[in-house]
Amino acid sequence: MKKKLLHLTVNEEYYELYISPKKLLVEILRDELGLTGTKRACNTGACGACTVLLDGAAVKSCSILAMQADGAKVTTVEGLADGAELTPLQQSFLDHGAFQCGFCTSGMLMSATAFLREDPAPKNIKEGIQGNICRCTGYNSILRAIKAVAEGKYKEEGR
Amino acid sequence: MKKYTVINTPVHNIDGIAKITGRAKYTFDITLPRMLQGKILRSSYSHAEILNIDTSKAERLRGVKTVLTGKDTLGKKQGIWRRFKELCDEEILARDKVRYIGEPVATVAAIDEDTAEEALDLIEVEYKPLPGVFEPLEAIKEGAPQLHEHAERNINVTRHIEWGDVDGGFQKADYVREDWFRCSSQAHACMETHCAVADYTPEGKLTVYTSSQSHYYIKVLLAEILGLRENDVRVISRYTGGGFGSKFELDSAQFCSSLLSMKLCLPVKIVLTREEEFTATKRRTPMFYYVRSGVKKDGTFLAKEARVFTEGGAYTAMGATALYLTGFFQSFPYVWPSYRYDGYRVYTNTAPTSAMRGFGAPQATFCAETQIDLIADELGMDPIEIRRKNGMYPNYEVPGQATIQSCGLDQCLDKIDKWIKSRGKLPPHRGIGIAAYGFMSGGIFNWFDTPYAFSSAVIQINIDGKVDLFVGSQDMGQGSNTTMAIICAEELGVKLEDIRLHMGDTENCPVDLGAWGSRETLMQGNAVKMAAAKAKQQILEFATAKLAPNIVYDLDIKDGWIHLIARPERGLSFYDIVKEAIRGKDGQPIIARGHYTPHRKGMISPAYSFGVQAIEADVDPDTGKITLKNCVTAHDCGQVINRLGVEGQLEGAIAMAAGYGFTEDLPMDEGKILNPNLVDYMLLRATEMPETEVMEVETYEPEGPFGAKEAGEGLTNPTAGALSNAVFHATGISIKNLPITPEKVFNALKEKKKK
Amino acid sequence: MSYQCPVCEKIWPDTMELARHVFGVGDQAHKDWVNSKGVNFIELLLLQTMEPGNKGYKILAEILDREAKKVD
Numbered sequence: 001m002k003k004k005l006l007h008l009t010v011n012e013e014y015y016e017l018y019i020s021p022k023k024l025l026v027e028i029l030r031d032e033l034g035l036t037g038t039k040r041a042c043n044t045g046a047c048g049a050c051t052v053l054l055d056g057a058a059v060k061s062c063s064i065l066a067m068q069a070d071g072a073k074v075t076t077v078e079g080l081a082d083g084a085e086l087t088p089l090q091q092s093f094l095d096h097g098a099f100q101c102g103f104c105t106s107g108m109l110m111s112a113t114a115f116l117r118e119d120p121a122p123k124n125i126k127e128g129i130q131g132n133i134c135r136c137t138g139y140n141s142i143l144r145a146i147k148a149v150a151e152g153k154y155k156e157e158g159r
Numbered sequence: 160m161k162k163y164t165v166i167n168t169p170v171h172n173i174d175g176i177a178k179i180t181g182r183a184k185y186t187f188d189i190t191l192p193r194m195l196q197g198k199i200l201r202s203s204y205s206h207a208e209i210l211n212i213d214t215s216k217a218e219r220l221r222g223v224k225t226v227l228t229g230k231d232t233l234g235k236k237q238g239i240w241r242r243f244k245e246l247c248d249e250e251i252l253a254r255d256k257v258r259y260i261g262e263p264v265a266t267v268a269a270i271d272e273d274t275a276e277e278a279l280d281l282i283e284v285e286y287k288p289l290p291g292v293f294e295p296l297e298a299i300k301e302g303a304p305q306l307h308e309h310a311e312r313n314i315n316v317t318r319h320i321e322w323g324d325v326d327g328g329f330q331k332a333d334y335v336r337e338d339w340f341r342c343s344s345q346a347h348a349c350m351e352t353h354c355a356v357a358d359y360t361p362e363g364k365l366t367v368y369t370s371s372q373s374h375y376y377i378k379v380l381l382a383e384i385l386g387l388r389e390n391d392v393r394v395i396s397r398y399t400g401g402g403f404g405s406k407f408e409l410d411s412a413q414f415c416s417s418l419l420s421m422k423l424c425l426p427v428k429i430v431l432t433r434e435e436e437f438t439a440t441k442r443r444t445p446m447f448y449y450v451r452s453g454v455k456k457d458g459t460f461l462a463k464e465a466r467v468f469t470e471g472g473a474y475t476a477m478g479a480t481a482l483y484l485t486g487f488f489q490s491f492p493y494v495w496p497s498y499r500y501d502g503y504r505v506y507t508n509t510a511p512t513s514a515m516r517g518f519g520a521p522q523a524t525f526c527a528e529t530q531i532d533l534i535a536d537e538l539g540m541d542p543i544e545i546r547r548k549n550g551m552y553p554n555y556e557v558p559g560q561a562t563i564q565s566c567g568l569d570q571c572l573d574k575i576d577k578w579i580k581s582r583g584k585l586p587p588h589r590g591i592g593i594a595a596y597g598f599m600s601g602g603i604f605n606w607f608d609t610p611y612a613f614s615s616a617v618i619q620i621n622i623d624g625k626v627d628l629f630v631g632s633q634d635m636g637q638g639s640n641t642t643m644a645i646i647c648a649e650e651l652g653v654k655l656e657d658i659r660l661h662m663g664d665t666e667n668c669p670v671d672l673g674a675w676g677s678r679e680t681l682m683q684g685n686a687v688k689m690a691a692a693k694a695k696q697q698i699l700e701f702a703t704a705k706l707a708p709n710i711v712y713d714l715d716i717k718d719g720w721i722h723l724i725a726r727p728e729r730g731l732s733f734y735d736i737v738k739e740a741i742r743g744k745d746g747q748p749i750i751a752r753g754h755y756t757p758h759r760k761g762m763i764s765p766a767y768s769f770g771v772q773a774i775e776a777d778v779d780p781d782t783g784k785i786t787l788k789n790c791v792t793a794h795d796c797g798q799v800i801n802r803l804g805v806e807g808q809l810e811g812a813i814a815m816a817a818g819y820g821f822t823e824d825l826p827m828d829e830g831k832i833l834n835p836n837l838v839d840y841m842l843l844r845a846t847e848m849p850e851t852e853v854m855e856v857e858t859y860e861p862e863g864p865f866g867a868k869e870a871g872e873g874l875t876n877p878t879a880g881a882l883s884n885a886v887f888h889a890t891g892i893s894i895k896n897l898p899i900t901p902e903k904v905f906n907a908l909k910e911k912k913k914k
Numbered sequence: 915m916s917y918q919c920p921v922c923e924k925i926w927p928d929t930m931e932l933a934r935h936v937f938g939v940g941d942q943a944h945k946d947w948v949n950s951k952g953v954n955f956i957e958l959l960l961l962q963t964m965e966p967g968n969k970g971y972k973i974l975a976e977i978l979d980r981e982a983k984k985v986d
Contacts, residue, residue: 037181
């Protein structure tokens with residue numbers, strides 16, 4: 001299959017890559033760009049570990065061909081913190097111990113980031129991470145972490 | 160209770176920044192230069208002889224570097240119960256015979272995954288199918304297909320536990336009941352599947368990056384099966400994406416990638432797909448239980464006998480341990496004057512069953528707690544009261560088995576009793592069910608046959624006061640890294656940020672048996688505490704000489720301040736003393752070692768956690784659907800060390816154990832798992848979690864560091880039982896067959912209406 | 915009237931209790947004795963453990979009624 005040129009902005013860096021059109025977005029992010037923060041944990045689009053932001057919306061990057069994201073802006077977990085400055089959500093995750101093995105954490109953070117941007121004072125936080133499986137935490141610490149941010153306990157400018 | 164500086168404070172997980180910024184590199188993320196991708200061809204027969212394997216077409220495929228089969232191995236059988244050779248029955252890469260669907264028969268290394276997959280399709284295996292047997296109660300019958308030559312009637316292991324006069328006890332009983340239970344299997348479903356990157360170099364050294372719960376076990380088992388010198392094998396497991404019991408035995412990803420790498424002298428990576436994870440890794444042991452109990456009419460327990468047949472699957476794995484533990488925890492946490500247990504593990508042509516969080520105790524607790532509520536109901540007794548009447552207490556001796564030192568069971572019952580009363584009158588179709596439980600804090604038995612201490616630690620104090628702590632323990636998410644740093648900081652008297660932890664690499668970490676049986680806090684924790692105490696002693700020698708106080712004053716270190724205990728304002732900084740101490744030691748930093756091995760601690764464990772869990776659930780009478788409303792647990796883990804860690808373990812355990820109780824199952828059709836993906840395998844999602852509340856009951860356990868005991872596995876024990884009891888109290892029906900699905904509830908309700 | 919275990923000679927008040935004892939001890943000697951009587955120890959245990967009704971014990975109790983020494 002003839003390779004195609006992919007134009008992609010990832011974490012505010014612009015890339016041009018020759019890729020096989022069969023490649024999934026998650027494969028490009030992890031294998032071509034070395035951004036291994038985004039994980040894969042199933043082959044059925046069921047677990048959410050591969051969640052990234054695509055033009056601001058939370059998407060499962062294993063369910064999208066890279067070429068479908070041609071010209072788009074992608075944010076991965078590596079793009080959340082600004083140097084040493086964590087986002088309020090990341091800080092809240094730390095304070096609440098909202099992770100254990102950490103494998104689902106990137107996906108959780110991306111889903112929650114998109115969810116809170118859409119609705120900063122959500123009524124049903126559980127639905128916001130319904131598409132993300134966690135086998136370790138039992139979810140409640142994650143929900144507490146998201147709730148704390150939603151309730152304004154981590155006030156911060158411009159995030 | 161004593162207030163500590165670091166212990167039981169909500170400190171951040173020391174791996175937190177790495178995990179929440181995506182920096183943590185799991186084996187899944189490791190790439191090495193010139194690395195190849197490996198894949199494994201697996202048997203589609205549950206029982207067959209391998210007549211021939213033709214790999215020639217696959218070898219000729221462009222991009223394929225090599226194809227190996229069982230004939231390319233040393234033909235050794237391995238098993239984790241190394242001390243008992245007859246239990247080392249698994250080749251991993253089968254040579255002559257396959258015994259379950261999914262058993263590896265060949266392995267390929269190629270330039271990319273697609274090519275490796277294509278190569279698998281080109282490997283031609285000639286099988287001679289044999290009749291298979293899939294249920295233990297069928298496998299044990301005369302004439303059933305025999306899986307292993309040495310195992311007549313497919314009986315793999317048997318266990319017997321007995322104390323007291325069981326038959327006499329039953330004779331004295333006013334009320335005897337017997338029940339039959341079926342406990343299902345369960346998949347670990349770790350988010351990171353089994354994976355390994357093996358890198359063999361011409362010096363004859365093998366490095367394996369792998370997702371593991373015990374790098375020490377993997378190192379030794381790999382060295383043995385590959386014929387390498389034990390310490391020419393290096394296993395690195397810095398971050399593990401979940402374990403739950405599935406990752407401390409040698410697996411196909413580790414073995415096959417090592418074989419391929421040794422052949423090619425190139426790195427080879429194998430990552431199991433989610434489907435392989437379900438079908439070809441080990442799982443929770445299904446059990447068929449018979450439980451008979453005799454009690455007095457005032458509820459006093461007199462005699463209990465239990466018999467179980469477990470579905471072993473094709474190989475022993477850790478099944479022997481599960482068989483003993485289920486029998487022991489069947490009596491927990493009560494005083495049974497007499498008890499008899501017989502366990503039979505049976506080989507079947509299904510994926511091997513082994514260790515999964517709780518290790519046979521969730522199954523036992525489900526049976527025991529369900530039956531106790533039925534007994535209480537018969538006698539007109541309150542479920543809390545019957546448990547209080549018979550509960551274990553501090554310093555109780557389980558005859559011939561264990562000494563219980565700390566035991567907060569009574570306080571746990573108090574808290575749950577109070578909570579239940581606070582719920583008042585429940586709406587229709589809602590019930591509250593409870594279950595009491597206990598669990599081990601690491602095992603005493605050396606079935607691995609190691610000459611090493613069960614846990615070790617090394618501390619080095621650097622000139623700037625930074626403390627290097629080397630441990631062998633494995634953090635798979637349960638937080639042991641943070642727990643060890645906390646213990647070290649508290650004992651040594653420094654800040655948490657002064658600790659730099661080294662773990663996960665057999666080349667430069669001391670030996671620890673790994674994260675299973677909930678052993679890290681007690682065993683690795685004790686080793687760390689010992690090393691820290693010795694290091695502190697060396698520091699205090701210098702400090703005391705410098706301060707030159709009256710001999711009646713003794714010194715301690717808190718928060719980096721070395722001081723006279725009676726006059727804490729008199730002292731000096733730890734960070735200053737360290738600079739001076741090095742000169743007094745020939746320019747060598749302070750180094751100290753610690754270790755721990757349980758001696759004379761009974762048959763199972765040095766210490767036991769206790770608890771009581773209550774579940775409040777709605778049962779829809781029209782559909783049988785169960786909705787969890789609340790889950791409250793009073794847990795005694797002695798002294799809480801890692802507060803966020805314990806809370807996390809409790810909530811995570813509830814999700815996993817509730818799944819075991821009513822949503823998760825691995826249905827099979829003649830050995831073929833029917834739902835090997837995360838859509839059809841129903842583990843709990845965020846929307847299904849109930850409100851949870853943790854009530855800590857603090858006791859002091861003399862065997863544990865700062866009085867601590869386990870808090871990771873015991874919490875998985877009670878939920879299935881509490882759930883079946885909630886359903887019983889909501890509907891009057893008792894389901895003794897896991898999982899408690901809507902169909903079962905619906906059918907049972909229908910049956911009840913007929914009567 | 916009581917019954918004596920044919921293997922280890924322990925005395926039991928009735929054949930059901932004696933059957934329970936034989937199953938409970940379950941060592942090779944007791945297993946061999948049961949297997950020599952035209953039935954199979956494992957099969958009877960399976961019956962007892964698989965389903966309600968005490969079938970396994972009842973069958974063994976009947977055999978013991980015939981074979982075991984009766985003691986006053």
